[in-house]
Amino acid sequence: MNAHLLMRWVDRVVLTAAILVFLFIVLFPFYWIVLSSFTPKYELFTIPPRYWFSTFTFENYQALANSIPLDRYFVNSLLFAAGASAVSVTVAFLASYGLARIQFRGANVVFIVFVMSLALPQVGGLVPLFELFKNVGLINTYHGLVILMSSLVLPFTIWILVPFLRQIPYEIEEAAIIDGASLYQIFWFVTLPIMQPALVTMLIINFIIAWNELVYPLVFATSGVNKTLSVGLVELAVQPTAGGGRPWDLLSAMSVVMIAPILILVLFFQRLIVSGLTRGAIK
Amino acid sequence: MSQLPTTFVPIADRMARFRLTQRVRRSVILISLLLLPAIALRLFTAVYPFFNTVWLSFHDWNPAFPPQQFVGLKNFQTLTRDIAVTSSVSFTILFVGISTLLEIMLGLAIALILNRAFFGRGVVRAVNLIPWAIPMVVAAIGFRWMYDAQYGIINDLLYRTVGLKVAWLVDFWGARAAVIATNVWKSTPFVGLVLLAALQGIPQDLYEAGRVDGTNRISAFFYITLPLITPQIVTIGLFMVVWQLAAFDLVFAMTGGGPGFATQVLAYRIYQVAFTALNFGYASAISMVLFVVVGIASVIGLALFRKVEVSL
Numbered sequence: 001m002n003a004h005l006l007m008r009w010v011d012r013v014v015l016t017a018a019i020l021v022f023l024f025i026v027l028f029p030f031y032w033i034v035l036s037s038f039t040p041k042y043e044l045f046t047i048p049p050r051y052w053f054s055t056f057t058f059e060n061y062q063a064l065a066n067s068i069p070l071d072r073y074f075v076n077s078l079l080f081a082a083g084a085s086a087v088s089v090t091v092a093f094l095a096s097y098g099l100a101r102i103q104f105r106g107a108n109v110v111f112i113v114f115v116m117s118l119a120l121p122q123v124g125g126l127v128p129l130f131e132l133f134k135n136v137g138l139i140n141t142y143h144g145l146v147i148l149m150s151s152l153v154l155p156f157t158i159w160i161l162v163p164f165l166r167q168i169p170y171e172i173e174e175a176a177i178i179d180g181a182s183l184y185q186i187f188w189f190v191t192l193p194i195m196q197p198a199l200v201t202m203l204i205i206n207f208i209i210a211w212n213e214l215v216y217p218l219v220f221a222t223s224g225v226n227k228t229l230s231v232g233l234v235e236l237a238v239q240p241t242a243g244g245g246r247p248w249d250l251l252s253a254m255s256v257v258m259i260a261p262i263l264i265l266v267l268f269f270q271r272l273i274v275s276g277l278t279r280g281a282i283k
Numbered sequence: 284m285s286q287l288p289t290t291f292v293p294i295a296d297r298m299a300r301f302r303l304t305q306r307v308r309r310s311v312i313l314i315s316l317l318l319l320p321a322i323a324l325r326l327f328t329a330v331y332p333f334f335n336t337v338w339l340s341f342h343d344w345n346p347a348f349p350p351q352q353f354v355g356l357k358n359f360q361t362l363t364r365d366i367a368v369t370s371s372v373s374f375t376i377l378f379v380g381i382s383t384l385l386e387i388m389l390g391l392a393i394a395l396i397l398n399r400a401f402f403g404r405g406v407v408r409a410v411n412l413i414p415w416a417i418p419m420v421v422a423a424i425g426f427r428w429m430y431d432a433q434y435g436i437i438n439d440l441l442y443r444t445v446g447l448k449v450a451w452l453v454d455f456w457g458a459r460a461a462v463i464a465t466n467v468w469k470s471t472p473f474v475g476l477v478l479l480a481a482l483q484g485i486p487q488d489l490y491e492a493g494r495v496d497g498t499n500r501i502s503a504f505f506y507i508t509l510p511l512i513t514p515q516i517v518t519i520g521l522f523m524v525v526w527q528l529a530a531f532d533l534v535f536a537m538t539g540g541g542p543g544f545a546t547q548v549l550a551y552r553i554y555q556v557a558f559t560a561l562n563f564g565y566a567s568a569i570s571m572v573l574f575v576v577v578g579i580a581s582v583i584g585l586a587l588f589r590k591v592e593v594s595l
Contacts, residue, residue: 125332
C-alpha cells in the first residue's frame with residue numbers, strides 16, 4: 001500500500017515536471033521576443049543579457065513605424081489573409097457539397113485527387129506561375145495573391161469539409177425536399193446553416209495560414225503596394241547592415257506586431273481551431 | 284404485332300424515364316458548377332505550373348534574355364556537378380528526416396501528457412496551439428536572436444550551466460542543429476495535437492480489459508495505445524515530410540542557407556536560382572529533383588499506410 005502511494009506520488013511529480021518543462025520550452029521564446037521589443041536598443045546588446053524588463057520603452061515600435069510603412073503592411077496582410085480565407089472556404093464548400101452530397105461515379109476519385117494535389121510542392125511551380133501572372137497582369141495585385149493563396153489551402157480545406165458534410169444525415173435535406181424546397185433553397189437554408197461551425201472553423205484556420213504565408217507575397221508582391229508583414233519582416237532580417245549586426249530592436253517589435261492578432265484568434269477560437277485541425281486525421 | 288412493344292410501354296413509365304434523364308443532366312450541370320471553381324483554381328495554380336516546370340527543365344531560359352532554348356539534359360548534367368544542389372539534397376533529406384522523427388516522438392510525448400487529467404489542462408492545451416499558429420518567419424527570427432553567439436540567451440544559459448559557448452549559426456553542425464531544433468520547436472505541437480485527438484479516439488474499455496489481463500502502464504502503451512494510433516502516426520508523418528520538403532521560409536529567414544551550404548535546402552535553392560540568379564530553366568531542373576524526392580517519400584508513406592491499415 002505504501003509502495004503504491006509512493007508510486008502515485010512519483011508519477012504526479014514526473015507529470016508536473018514534464019508539464020513545466022513543456023510550458024517553459026514553448027513559452028520562453030515568446031517571453032524573450034516581447035521582452036526584447038520593450039527594451040531600449042542599447043540595453044539589448046549587453047553581456048550577459050538582461051532577463052527582466054529594466055527600462056520599459058515603446059521606442060522600438062516607434063523606430064519601426066518610422067523605418068518601414070508598418071500600417072500599410074498590416075492592412076495588406078489583413079486584406080490578403082481575409083480574402084484568401086473567404087475565397088478558399090467558399091470554393092471549397094461548393095466543391096465539398098458536390099463531392100459529398102451528389103452521388104456520381106468518380107466522386108471519391110476526384111476527392112482523392114484533390115487531397116493528393118496537396119503534395120505538389122509550392123516552390124516547384126513558382127517559375128511558370130510568375131510568367132503566367134506577368135502575362136495576365138496579376139503580379140502586384142491583391143486578387144492575384146488571393147487566387148494563389150486560396151488554391152494553396154484548398155486541398156486541405158476540402159479534406160476537412162467533405163467528411164464533415166458526409167456526417168450530416170441526408171434525412172434533414174430529405175425533409176426539406178418533402179416540404180417542397182428546391183435544391184437551391186436546401187443549399188442556402190438547410191445545408192449552409194448546418195455547416196456553419198465547420199465553415200467558421202476553416203475561415204479562421206485559413207486566415208491564420210494566409211497571415212503567416214511568406215512565399216507567395218515574397219514572389220508576387222514585388223513592388224511594395226501589397227507587401228505583407230511577413231515579407232517586410234524577412235526583408236528587415238536579411239538586408240545587409242553596417243557592421244553585419246541585425247536590428248533586433250526592430251525585428252522583435254515587428255514580430256510582436258505580427259503575432260498579436262494571431263494570439264487573439266487562438267485565445268478566442270481555440271476549441272474550433274483544434275477541432276478543425278484534427279478532423280483530417282481522425283475519422 | 285410489331286407495334287405492340289412500343290404502344291404497351293406505359294405512359295407513366297416513359298415519363299419517369301424522361302424525368303430521370305432530365306434529372307441526371309441537371310445534376311451533371313450542377314456537379315460541374317459546384318466543382319468548377321475548385322478544379323479551375325488547382326489546374327491554374329498547381330497542375331499547369333507542375334507540367335510547365337517539367338517542360339522548362341529541358342530549356343535554358345533567363346527572363347532578361349528572352350528566347351527559351353531547348354538544351355536537352357544539359358541542366359541535369361549541370362546539377363549533378365553543382366555542389367550547391369548536391370549538398371542541399373543531402374541536407375534536405377537529413378533535415379526533414381530528423382525533424383519528422385523528433386516531431387513524432389516528442390509529439391507523442393506531448394499527446395500523452397495532455398491526455399492525462401491535471402489542473403489547468405485547458406490552458407496548457409491552448410499553449411500547445413501557439414507555436415503552430417505563429418508565422419515560421421517569426422520563429423526563425425526569434426530563435427536567430429536567441430542563438431546569437433555574443434548576445435544570445437541560449438549561449439548565456441549554456442555558459443552559466445556548463446561553461447560552454449557555441450558559435451551556433453557560424454558553425455557547420457551548430458547551424459544545422461539550430462535550424463532543426465527551431466523547426467522541431469515550431470512543428471511538434473501540431474503533431475502533438477493530432478496525436479492527442481488520436482489518443483482520445485481509443486475506447487477506454489480496451490485499457491480496462493488490458494488491466495484484467497495484467498498490463499501495466501508501459502505494456503499498455505506498447506500493446507494497446509501504439510498499435511491503435513499507428514495509422515495516424517503514419518498519416519501525420521507523411522504529411523509533415525511532404526510539407527517540410529517544400530518549405531523554405533525557416534532557412535531563408537534564419538540562416539540564408541549558410542554557413543556555406545550547411546543549411547541549404549532544395550526548396551530555398553530553387554527560389555534563389557529562379558528569383559535571384561534569374562535562371563528559370565535551371566531552377567526548373569532543380570524543381571524536378573524536389574518532385575522526385577517528394578514522389579519517393581509519398582510512395583513510401585502510402586505503402587506504409589496501406590500496410591498498417593491492412594494489419595489492423
